[in-house]
Amino acid sequence: MKRFTKHTVKNSLKRIFLYRASLTRMKLLGVEKIYSYTLSDETGVTPDQIRKDFSEFGITGNKRGGYDVNDLIDKMEKIFHRNKDHNLVLIGMGNLGSALSKYNKFVHKSMNIVATFDIDPFKQKIRSDIPVYSLSRLKEIIDRFKVKVAIIAVPEIAAQEIADDLIKTGIKGIINFAPVLLKTPADVIVNNVNLCDELESVIYYVHNQMKSDSAKNLEQLYKGTKY
Amino acid sequence: MKRFTKHTVKNSLKRIFLYRASLTRMKLLGVEKIYSYTLSDETGVTPDQIRKDFSEFGITGNKRGGYDVNDLIDKMEKIFHRNKDHNLVLIGMGNLGSALSKYNKFVHKSMNIVATFDIDPFKQKIRSDIPVYSLSRLKEIIDRFKVKVAIIAVPEIAAQEIADDLIKTGIKGIINFAPVLLKTPADVIVNNVNLCDELESVIYYVHNQMKSDSAKNLEQLYKGTKY
DNA sequence: TAGATTGTTAATCGATTAACAATC
């Protein structure tokens, strides 16, 4: 049965992203060993929480000896399946779509946009590192490259139709930049990224913080802040 | 004291975004009155949770009569301070930055990017609806337009320096598209949007779901899904 | 009014935090 789904990423998984970002930075600075309290200083997550998260994802260190930075990063790469290649397709080569298609280069090498699609035949002719196809070839390309995850960057009005098409081809995960709730079967993961909402939430917190002058009220507000 | 901060938006606030998206859609379809269970069908959030959230944000309906769609939307606009104008600046006019600057038009009228900045003098000359300034004019422009929130879309390497500059000018909220943890004072809200992480989390869930074939295991996985 | 739905209080569940035993 199709329904509106808003998939929310587990907090612990989000923190793993945070740890990895911090660890990568520390590795560049030449750090080789860390303790849970060192990583805590860097990320703002409590040492207990860090160890709990590591435990959840089956990451172990050495009692007394802390954790090996390279080893930690390796284990996290595995969690994110970076040891395998992931072919992606991107639908919609408007402003955001073409920015994302170029973004590809900055992204870890295991993620690869193999094809982009647009209804506009003009955009299909624009020279680009990644080919731009007509939507009629969606199934063909997705099958050929065994694509499981798609990026939707089409206008609001077209998003549901594209999602339906993608699901018919067997796509199992969608990252959706269109500001609409997509109706999808329960076995399709949808991650909505709504840039407008993200901006508004900053405005919300900035404004509500500015209303209260005292440090105490500020503290109160920050209770809503998680790591 | 400066530290790494990763601000997480409250779940209840995220759900308010979800409700608004659904309500806006229903309004277009001509719906005028809804009940908590109607909205539940549309959003997948339980009626209890919806009423609890409404209560938290001071939104009331009519016992027996449900809620007026227009009234709900109005109240939510107030929550997001859409009744006021918000001037924004955007730093970094690369691929993503220029896409975001054009995105401006799709965004609610209360949010307005008044200026963009880039170190590249060439980009400063490109004709655009929104002027592109040199970074040397950051403080001048931010002061003039009373900007409180900035969008960072510069490369990883430059992000911290830009953040420092912005904070010196009195910026209180940052939406950061660079994949780095910014060190900021506690009274500055940072909302990190990491497109690579968002993609990886989809891959994570798709992959971990595919490993388990039985419906039961699938259900297990979905325990991590919140609305 | 009777019935249905809200708004809120109480119960449950899950996630975070604290504590500590295991151990390098």
Next chain:
DNA sequence: TAGATTGTTAATCGATTAACAATC
């Protein structure tokens, strides 16, 4: 070894869910 840090179990906290009294 003694001391320090992990990994896990127990306690606490907060958020979600259920229940129900208020009321239109």
